[in-house]
Amino acid sequence: MKRVGISIILILAVLALAGPALAGDQAKPTFDSVDKNRDGKIDMGEWLQVWVDKEAAKKNFQKLDRNQDGVLDDADGKIIFAERDKDANNKISRDEYVFDTNDAQAAHDDFVAYDSNRDTYVTWDEWRGNWPFMPYYY
Ligand SMILES: [Ca+2]
Ligand SMILES: [Ca+2]
Ligand SMILES: [Ca+2]
Secondary structure (H helix, E strand, C coil), X not given: CHHHHHHHHHHHHHHHHCCCCECCCCCCCCHHHHCCCXXXXXXXXXXXXXXXCHHHHHHHHHHHCCCCCCEECHHHHHHHHHHHCCCCCCEEEHHHHHCCCCCHXXXXXXXXXXXXXXXXXXXXXXXXXXXHHCHHHC
16 A cells, blocks of 8 residues: 555656646546536536646636636637637647747647647647647646
8 A cells, every 4th residue: 555655656746747747547638538527618626636736727727718707618729729820720730839838849749649630730629629738828
């Protein structure tokens, strides 16, 4: 039991170094995996279950909740999508995605992961399930 506790602490330490830490032993979440009651919205309670650092998670939630209605949903995702989509062609190119981060390599890797059909753009369909977990927007 003691060994398990130490292992968890080590895992959490590694995750903390890697960026915002996810609570528990989970893969990178998707919008729908966090929206436990499947109402199309992530509320603060659902959000906080995902993260180890609850204070940081609260701040991030407030930044992501662009329309300030207390939930994360498609409305916020579309606002942030539009902020990225500088030329307003309804898709986000790599340059639009990466431009304002100081960790361009990590942003590039994320972009490649989200561009699931590999057409070098992230469209709304690819964006919708993932946008709350793109750390560059925090
Ligand atoms: Ca929900
Ligand atoms: Ca909102
Ligand atoms: Ca794509």
